[in-house]
Amino acid sequence: MKQHHLSTKFLMFYIFIGVFGFFTVTLGGSYMVEKHFEHSLSAALYTEAHNIASNDAVKSNISSTTVDTLQEHLSAIADFQDAVLWIINSNGEIIVSTRKDIDIDDPIPLEEFDAAKWGSNYYQVGNFYGYFDTDQLSVIAPITSDMTTKGYVAIHYAMTNLYQSRSSILFIMQVIFLICYAATSLLLWVYSHYIRKPLTKIMKGASEYAGGNLEYRIEVTSDDEMGYLANTLNYMSDELNKNGEYQRKFIANVSHDFRSPL
Incomplete structure (x- = not known):
């Protein structure tokens, strides 16, 4: 009968732990880091969107011809967040965008946009009703005045940027795991x-x-x-x-x- 040495079994188990641990860190760590960035970033963007929506200048200009005066201020905020910032009117039309000049008399309609369908969710991941070619982390905050909703502030953050941040953190996690694994040798x-x-x-x-x-x-x-x-x-x-x-x-x-x- 073939003899199986204990040292061979121990070495095989040690290699298995290394391979299993690396894939666990890669897959599990990737998911956890992505979700952490997604939740923390969406919370920060929603806070910013809510602050903008609460601004008196935004409330007063959303339906006036002077809405383009907000463009410069909003663009500065969007550039700081590395995001795209919109103002959407109550009809679901984009009237201000920090990445595109829009005539208030010729807004861009969003097909099937319905803020009520968001429910309690304050952010979504996707192409935002088919407008974008790539996935975006999108948040919206209502612009209210006199107990009525006049429009919405929407902020979009490219998921590719989030994936890059995730990859950087994941690489650090993998290096730390390999160092620890080498130490356990x-x-x-x-x-x-x-x-x-x-x-x-x-x-x-x-x-x-x-x-x-x-x-x-x-x-x-x-x-x-x-x-x-x-x-x-x-x-x-x-x-x-x-x-x-x-x-x-x-x-x-x-x-x-x-x-x-x-």
Whole structure:
């Protein structure tokens, strides 16, 4: 029967832990970091959108021809956030965009836009009703005045930027894992020095005892389980050797008595 060495099993398990741990850090870490960035960034963008929506200048200009006076101020905010900022009127039409000049008399309609469908969610990830070609992290905040909703402030942040940030953090996590994994390779030395070598000597001694060499001594002097096992086997071999001597002496005496009965 083929013998499977304990050291081979230990090494295979160690490699398995490394591969499994790396993929766990990569997949699980990627998901957790992305969700963390998504929640924290959406909260920050919603706070900014809410502050803009609460601004009196925005409330008063959303339906006037002077709405373009907000463009410069909003563009500065959008550039700081590395995002796109819109003002949407109550009809679901874009009247201000920090990335495109829009005539208030010719707004850009958003098909199927319905803020009520957002429910309690203050952000979404997607192409925002088909307007963008790539996924965006979008938040909206209502512009209210006299208990009526006059429009919405929408801020869009490209998910590609979030993915880049996620990749940077994930790379750091992977490097830290590999460093820690390399450090744990010291376990292989511990296993070899404190387990494999003493166990090899004990196995050699057991083979000698099985072959009848009861005078063989197992040279393991550690103060642990391996040392205790080696001392126990040495004691056992001494006792068996003594019993053998007693038997040989007894047989020799009996044989002598038979040869010399008188």
